[in-house]
Amino acid sequence: MRTPPHWRDRRQNTQLAARKCGGCGFVSFPERQRICKRCGRREDWVDVTLQRHGVVQSYVIQRTLPDEFETPLPFAVVDLPQDGDSGGDPGRVYGILTETDPTDLEIGTRVVADFRRMYDVDGVPIHSFKFSIPRGDR
């Protein structure tokens, strides 16, 4: 494991920076290539930021993982609307949950992305988002 992949993705990981296709409205996150994965159009992107609050589309509670991961480790697919959204596609974001009681988690649960330290790579801390259920909702 090396640091460059994390350095390249830093804006996406730390600012939820995404892009919207001008052709079909597809929201690409975290990929930032030129070709739209949905409609095939290229070079037609608008920068958008995703909202921190979104809705769980599906989830698992991982209980068996290599030793360095704390278990149970919930993992979810979350749809995050675009900032200032006027009804366009949400970004579909995969992420782990922290400080979450697995029994509180359901499809449809509202979660929030917070900026956290994920792990170190060769002593370099890697920061990104983790999801949790907002305090008021628990």
Added chain:
Amino acid sequence: MTREAAVVGAGIADFGTLYHRSTDDLIEEVYLAAVDSVDRGLDRSAIETGWFGTFDIAGDATSGLGLAHPTGLFDIPITRVENACATGSTAFRNAVLEVKSGAADVAVVVGVEKMHDDPEGLIGRTVRKQLWRRRGMSMPAFFGLRAQRHMHEYGTTREQIAAVSVKNHENGSKYPHAHQQFTCDVEEVLASPTVSDPLTLYDCCPVTDGAAAVVVAAEDVVEAYTDNPVWVAGSGLSSDSALRNNDSLVGFPATQHAAEDAYAEAGIEPSDLDVAEVHDCFTITELITYEDLGLCERGAGGEFVEEGRSHLDGEVPVNPSGGLLSKGHPIGATGVAQIVEIYEQLRGEAGPVQVADDPGVGLQHNIGLGRNATGSVSCVNVLTSDPPT
């Protein structure tokens, strides 16, 4: 295509935890078994091309030399294929395409994987370094997400998902080459240790070493080898990314597209299938695959297995060999082993797991994860006992 191609020989090793056997040992065994199985014999000099499927987890078979070395086939073109869990079926597909193209009359296809020869293990290594940017997402999580969503959208029950494991272990207990030859019931599946909730241990395929091989011949020369060939009537290969925001949480578009192409080439409908070997790396994978292949309506996979329609005596027996769940999933070998089983089924040589009433149309399917578990690749092959028209 300029001409048809058929399978005329097949060989498989007993799958298992094979610390005492090397990659070369396994390749040699299945290559010789496939060649020796050809009804009228196959002279080594007739083999014009080799296709070699391996993920190379053991790290000792990176190129075509991995197949040339243990077989002595040094003087022919050999291509190594890696295509995630569709490695074996993609190697087979490419061999068929080469034979159909006229470039070669006879091809050998060998798939192999020594899953136990990597001390860190594929699963652990992938979870740590690759899957979804090192967040600890595992393969059981990728498929567990789909199980959870399928239950939510279609009312599929946990018991219906477990029924896939019960069926495949029942079949595998009768299949001589299967790794895990035990039977279980729904309660035992639910009570087994949780891996990635909702999936438990018996929802997951084991870690297995194994190899399998087949011989493919062109229609021009097939009579020299057998009166009972199994024809390759159609094939499809497709990819998909979950980052396209499609319906990939409850289905696999890659499988749907691959199946569509294979059915169109073969000129068949899903209802024509008599037997299928499909990718059941996890129980939910097989359940969703029923739907993707058109064996039942979208959302009806749970009832399909619960009603016994995919059982050995059902309308479309699925995974008579026990599938990946019981037989095992040595990645590069898996797809080739499925072809071996369909070949034996269509020739009526499948022994204790033989499907009744002379099956004439069989399907083989793999789906694999790629790209940090954001995408999938699927290969579908359709085989028939009658020559394609």
